[in-house]
Amino acid sequence: MAAKHPGVAHTLAVEPYGLRVAARHGETILSAFRRSGIPVRSECGGRGLCGKCQVVLQEGAAVTPPTGQEERLLGGELLARGYRLACQAAILGDLRVYVPPESRSVLLQVASRGLARAVRLRPLASRVRVELQPPSLRDVLADWERLKWSVEARTGRPVRLDPELLPHLPVRLRALGWRVDAVLWRGELVVDAAEPREGEGYGLAVDIGTSKIVVHLVDLRTGETVAEAKAENPQVFVGEDIIARMTYALREREGLAELKRLVVDAVNNLAAAAISSGGVSASDVLAAVLVGNTVMHHIALGIDVRGLAASPFVPAVRGTVDVPASFVGLRYGRRALFPPVVAGYVGSDAVADLVATGMHEEHEPAMLLDIGTNTEVILNTGEELLACSAPSGPVFEGGHLRFGMKAAVGAVDRVEIDGGEIRYSVIGGTRPLGLCGSAYIDFAAEALRAGLLDSRGFFRRDSGDARLRRGEAGYEYVVVPADESASGHDITVSEKDLSELRLAKAAVYAASMVLLEEAGLGPEDLRRVYIAGSFGYGLSVENAIRIGLLPPVNPSAVLQVGNTAVEGARLILVSEDTLEEAERIAASTGYVELTAAESFPRYFRRGLRFP
Ligand code: FES
Incomplete structure (x- = not known):
């Protein structure tokens, strides 16, 4: 050569x-x-x-x-x-x-729907049909005032002009023959003078997760989702968790701009896919509501993240951010609304979880956990809301694990050990490529039940199980033998993998217990536990309780509610009342910083053991 x-x-x-x-x-x-x-x-x-x-x-x-x-x-x-x-x-x-x-990167399983309460429809964007008299030598009223007075006569409320509309207004009014739909944003800002249409139009509800992005196309007249699209968050190339994203944004030249471009491009592409599959005209999309953790929220808005990256972890803004869609770079709609966040590590996705489930309105103690690379835990004590965020890391999505992978086609997602026999199921029914987070939880719970594992996470050497062996990284258990796997290698769970799992579940356990202790409550007081998010959706609740990931409650009290973040975004999009509710929740939720909680190390140590 x-x-x-x-x-x-x-x-x-x-x-x-x-x-x-x-x-x-x-x-x-x-x-x-x-x-x-x-x-x-x-x-x-x-x-x-x-x-x-x-x-x-x-x-x-x-x-x-x-x-x-x-x-x-x-x-x-x-x-x-x-x-x-x-x-x-x-x-x-x-x-x-x-x-x-x-x-190979393969198709991910993403929960794109979730539990959602019924709300009174009052969309953030609405249309008001007006027929204007064209100007004449006897009537030289300016275009905007002509439109404004007609809209105010119809709505009975004062309205303002969106400066983004002004340059185009003369052309619009004349091209449409002075018969237009004024598009009103939050009842008072005229953001467009559009061709008359039946119905209110459409909006986008967007959940920007650290790992996945989900977009719903929502009919504002009915409040229902008519199409959806989802994909991996392309920022994943700089790392799995929010710490890696912030490091990239702060250290790399143009890092923040690059991450913003990646996420906004992904949202635009998903919106285009949903609009196409919904058979909707792009011009009928009026606005978007976007939720996410506080780091994703800042990056999508192009806000510097240094306040979030170091103690005391303060966001640049907590309240609702309501901007032109062009400010964000969205190709669809006139406005983009980011609902309020609670704190540096409890974002608007958690607020959306609450408005979708209605947990904040319950009068008995309840808890909501959104488990991912960062796990948000919110406790309703029956009187107030307390929230915290635990750095659970990428383990539940297969990271840091020898054969771990995301919940994608080819992932073993369920494991059972029964009388020395092991059974498993694979997403997509293919040959197994690896194990996703729920399979590790199942494996640990089943191995504990079968007496293969002790509470410190060590395999019992004397179990006599033929699948247990000593590997390069210590003792390991063969879950899928080489002749059944896609790669032709044994797929194993090692003590090192179990140690990673124990670290992650200890963080979630400690977060739950710190909140309960703050409120003077115990797990037995919880009447309901909501598990939100894709990971929680595919979880065996009994096994998650068995290994101590979830508080020790009756499994029947646990509700797996799916993607309530995107559902909450949808409810905010179609209901101004829900936006006001979200603002009340964010303002009144007490944030507990785990790094400052004295009891956290104690609960974390306790959580490292299997119960
Ligand atoms: S991308 Fe190469 S080791 Fe992670």
Whole structure:
């Protein structure tokens, strides 16, 4: 092979896609994949931490030697078989790589619907039909005043002009023959003079999660979702959790702008997909309501996140942010409304969870948990609301686990151990690629019941179970043998995996207990526990209680409510009363900072054990 110089392109052949892409001398394989849009898992954002970006190279491939991270994460056996980490191996010549099934990004299971209360319809955006007299030499009233007076005569309320409309107003009124629908935002801002249509139009309800984005297209006349679209949050390439996103936003040049562009582009693309599948004209989309945790909220608005990144973790703004859609970069609708957040780590998604479930109105103690890379816990004591946020990390989404993966096609999502036999189910019914978070919880609970595991998370060496063995990283249990898996490797759960699970569940347990203690309550006082979010939707409640992830309550008191964040956004979009309710909730919820809670370390230590 002829020697090539830095800056000169090499050719990267990528299997099984049959692609040939250009690569720069010295760049990593992952970097070349990203530029070419080749989907590959990279949960740690290419930092050599997650071990998910594995590729297989032919012998003697022109790449840099294995790094320490590769030796640690892959081990000698896989390295000898040609496995490398795409984020570590730098390209030194033409190359052929194979992306094994376990490294491919695959379709995610995302809860896109959830429990939602009925609300009185009073959409944030509405239409008012007016027929104006055209101006004449005897009637030289200006265009805006002509429109304003007619709208006020119809609504009985004073209205204001959206400055974004003004430049286009003369053209609109004349092109439409002075018969228009004035589009009113929150009853008083005229944001458009549109072609007359039946009905109020449509709006977008958007849940910007750290991992996933869900968009609903909502008919403002009925309040119902007519189409939806969902996708992985593309910011995931810089890392799985909000800490990684903030670090990127603060450290990289144009980092915040890049993250904002990624998320706004994704929302626009999902909105386009929903509009298309709903058979709706894009011009009939009037507005959007967007919820998310406080970091996603700030990034989508282009707000500097340094206040959130360091103690005392203060957001730039807590109240409702109501801006032109163009300010955010949304291609659809005239306005974008971001409901209020509670605090630096309890965002508007948690407020939306509450308005959708109505938990805040209950008169007996109830708790809501939205479990993800960051877990929000809200306690209704029966008299007041208390909230906190626990850094549970990416474990529930398969991160930090040897064979962990998101709840996607190919993930084992359920595990049962019965009389020495193991049974599992796989999302999509394919051969297993790995285990998602709910499978680890099932496994731990079943292994505890079967006496394979002790409360410290160690396998009982004397269990005599043939699936238990000593692996490279200590004792491990074979859940899926090589001849059943998609990759041809055994899929195992190790004590190290269980240790990661214990750390994550201890954070959630401690957060719940700190709130209960603040209120002078115990788990036995809870009459209802709501589990929100995609992860919680696929969870076995009994097993989550068995391992101590959820408080020890009667399983029948637990409601798995799905994506109540997007449902709450929808309710706010179609009901001004609900927006006012959200503002009251955010203003009155007491925030408990766990890092300052004296009892947190005690509960965390207790939570590290299996009950
Ligand atoms: S180890 Fe390569 S992306 Fe995480």
